[in-house]
Every structure is written in C-alpha cells, then in structure tokens.
Amino acid sequence: MGATRETGSDAPGEARFLARLALLAVLGSLLVLVLALGEGGLMVLGAGLLGVVLCAAGVWWFVAHRGLLRVIGALLVFLAPAGVVVLFAYQGLWLTALILVLCWGVALTCARAALRRSRPERPQVATAAARPARPVLIMNPKSGGGKVGRFGLVERAEELGARVILLDPGAPADVAELARRAVADGADLLGVAGGDGTQALVAAVAADHDLPFLVISAGTRNHLAMDLGLDRDDPSRCLDALTDGEELRIDLGDVSGRAFVNTVSFGVYADVVQRPEYRDDKAGTALSLMPDLLVGEGVRRLDSLVDGAPLADQQALLVSNNPYFSPDEISGTGRRPRLDDGELGVLGIRVEDAAQAADLAVRGSQSTGLTVLSAHRVEVTVSGPAEADGPSEVAEDAGADGPPEAAEDAGTDGPPEAAENAGADGSAEEPGTSGAGEIPVAVDGEALRMPIPVVCTLRPGALRVLVPRDRPGVVAPPPAIDWRRILDLAFGRTVRTAPR
DSSP, rough: OEEEEOOOTTSSSHHHHHHHHHHHHHHHHHHHHHTTTTGGGHHHHHHEEEEEEEEHHHHHHHHHTTTTTHHHHHHHHHHHHHHHHHHHHHHOOHHHHHHHHHHHHHHHHHHHHHHHHHHHHOOOOEOOOOSSSEEEEETTTTGGGHHHHHHTTTHHHHHTOEEEOOTTTSOOOOOOHHHHEEETTTTTTEEEOOOOOHHHHHHHHHHTTTTTEEOOOOSSSSHHHHHHHHHSGGGGGGGGGGSSSSEEEEEEEETTTTSSSSSSEEEEHHHHTTTTTGGTTTHHHHHHHHHHHHHHHTOOOEEEEETTTEEEEEEEEEEESSSSOOOOSTTTTOOOOOOOOOOOEEEEOOOSSSHHHHHHHHHHHGGGTTTEEEEEEEEEESOOOOOOOOOOSOOOOOOOOOSSTGGGGGTTSSOOOOGGGGGSSOOOTTOOOOOOTTTEEEETEEEEEEESSEEEHHHHHHHEEEEEOOOOOOOOOOOOOOHHHHHHHHHTTEEEEOOO
C-alpha cells in the first residue's frame, strides 16, 4: 500500500528551493531556444538529436553485422558526434549549444538534489556482532590478478586468528564442499577472498547454517563488496570485521537451486561467455558472435513469466538480487541502493534493428526495447529451440564479478571449483552441446547451463554479512528524474509515494 507524503509543509525548504531552481533552468533552456530561433536554435536541437540517433545506429551496425555494415557503423560512431561539433562551430552555434547544455546540466543537478533531500534513503540497519572464535576463510589466489598475494591477505587473516583455505589454481576444488567441511569442523564464520561466483557458493552454505559471512574484496570488480560499502581498493581492510565488525542482513538469490549474490543473465551475454575463447579474447569473441546472436537465422529468444505476467521474445534478460538503481546505467558503476528489499530486479532487452537502437539511446528506460520490472519470482524459457546433449550446469570457469556490466570481467575470477559443475570427468562442455531442454545461463558471471524452465527467486534476509564498522560506505546513487514530482515539490503539492 502507498503512503501519503506531504511534500509541501513536510518537505525541507532546501528541497523546494532546489526544485524551483531546476524548473527555472528548464525554462531558461526553452527561452534560449526561443530567442535563438532566428539564429539556429532549432538547428542546435535537431543536430544534437540527429547525432545521437546516428551514433546509436552506428553502434548497432557495428555490433550486429559484419563486413561493410560493420565498417560503416564504426565510422558513424566517431563521425556523427564530430560532425555535430563541426556544424556548431561552422554555423556559429557553439555558444547557443553551450548555454543549452549548461542549462540542462543545472536543471538535472538541482532536480536530483531536490529529490534526494525530499526523500532520504532508509539506511540499512547494522547490528552489533561478537568476534568470531573460529573463522574460516577461503581464498582464491588468482582472483583480481593476484590480490590475495599482493595484499598479504593470508598472513593478515592468520594474524587475526582465522584459518585460511588457499585454493590451488591447478587443482579444481568444490568450494561449497570445503565450506561445509569447515562448518562440520566447528567454524563459526565463513568468508571468501575471490570473485562473486565463489562468494555466492560459500554464502549459500553460510546461509543454510545461519552463520555470518565475510566478503573480502579480492575479485576484479567486486560488485557485492561495492554494494556493501566495503573498501575495494584495499581488500585487507575487509578483514577488520574479524575484530571490529557489525552485521547486516541481506537477501540471497536462488536460480534453480543455486545461490547468486548479484545477477543471473540469459540470452546474448550468457551465450557469449560459454565460449572457451572468451577468457582470453573477450571483445573479439563477443564481436564474432554478436551478429549470429542478434540477427542470425533461427536465433533463440527468451520468454519469461515475471510474477506470472508474460514477458516474451527478449534477446537478453537480466535478473538481479535486488534491483539496480537505473537501467540507464548499465556500466561498470551500476549499483544497487539496497540489498534487503526482498525483490528481484528484472531487465529485458529487445533491439531488432538500428531504429530500435536509436530509440533506446534517445528514450532510455522509456524505450519499447527496454523492460524494467521488479518481482519475487521469474521463470525463464525460450522461444526458439533449446540445446541438447550434455550435462546441465556446465561451467566454463569464466568467473566474473558481474552485475549488468560484467561482460568485461567474466573469465577473470573463475573459481577453481569447476569440477562441481562439470561433467563426470570434470571437464567443461563445448557451447552448444547442453542437454535437451537446457539453455546457457551466466550466474554471477559463471558460465553454466540449466534445464528449462529456469526459476529465479529470492531468500529475503537469508544471509548474515559481517562488515567492518569502519568502512567507506555505499555512495548513494542519484535518484531517477521524476519531473512530476519536481513540480509537486516546487509548488508544495501532496504526492502519493510508495514507502521505502
């Protein structure tokens, strides 16, 4: 149920002032356009929009095609924005364009500041935690390019009284089984220094036994550590939680019986990371496969039921443990504002041609090619034929730390426990040889295959996470712009919002 919030009398005066500044900046940009009509004001707007459209079309042709169209696409990506700049300079419109950009910059900055001050985020509650007596930490020396050795994590952990299980990169190990044995031997805390794929496997064991879990940011991107507010530059600071820590309760994702801490990806990205050559040549492998995956004959599309509602014919589908802040920020800085809201984030993408790519670039989350939802249960199947002949959950050991943006990381932090998910001989299967009714799935960046339907759910508050009391904290992401709410703030009107 919604809650009524009085944004007039109850909203801080500073928020109202900033909302009014934002509206004044918008009016200023419109005034600049009106005054500049005779001097090319509409040309500034039209040329800028055309540049965005051509650049987006170029990206599509470069990614989705080969040969001449790929070359043309690459040229458009560089020439379109350059052409806009040259046009502005040649026509003497650069000053008008600069003023417009500054006005919109001020408008967006003030609008975000007003929204943030009028509706501060609910802080995640941390509780006092006792010092663990028998902590056990599993460390992957390959993760993050060797952060375990570079930061002396083994020695530091042992000084603090922890038992360290150092994985052998040359000998695949079942880290979940190692964690279960540690619990049987009396461990009262489990922790991992490694990629998010390894983190998830051990976190599941900790959750099953209601033990605290320690995240050590020794992976490449460390997305879980980032969303927990941990220090990603110095993973040794995460170990401070062993002596001066506090506890957070967060949700744990489940995909057909396997835990995940960040994301489960289906479709294009999941297909790409299955390839064994992806580990050594990520960009080259992706560019080689994309045309067939996006516009090739007989391409597979994804169908899903999101809390029972159909979402059909998607090229890519991403399900996250709690929603990411904004679908417009599918980049290495994407964040989840909370990890304890008890909802899955769902992001579906369907772009069939250059026109739809341009629509996505211009309209962002309002585009018909992008679907953004939240849910408690997501069931995924395929529109096209599923693959056949092989064991399910075959890992290519592509381990990454992945949120929506994990493509550049997959294959860097893969845990040595591939034998757990491989065939009987412990080897990974070639892509395209999975069992009947199975599809490729990337779970926290790990390349797997799972039988359909693949079901994603959430275990609310299932994981106890021990974090240092002194940590950088989570940087609050800027709120999404809601101009209707800005108007309500500026003029003191009552708005109805959902509780946080």
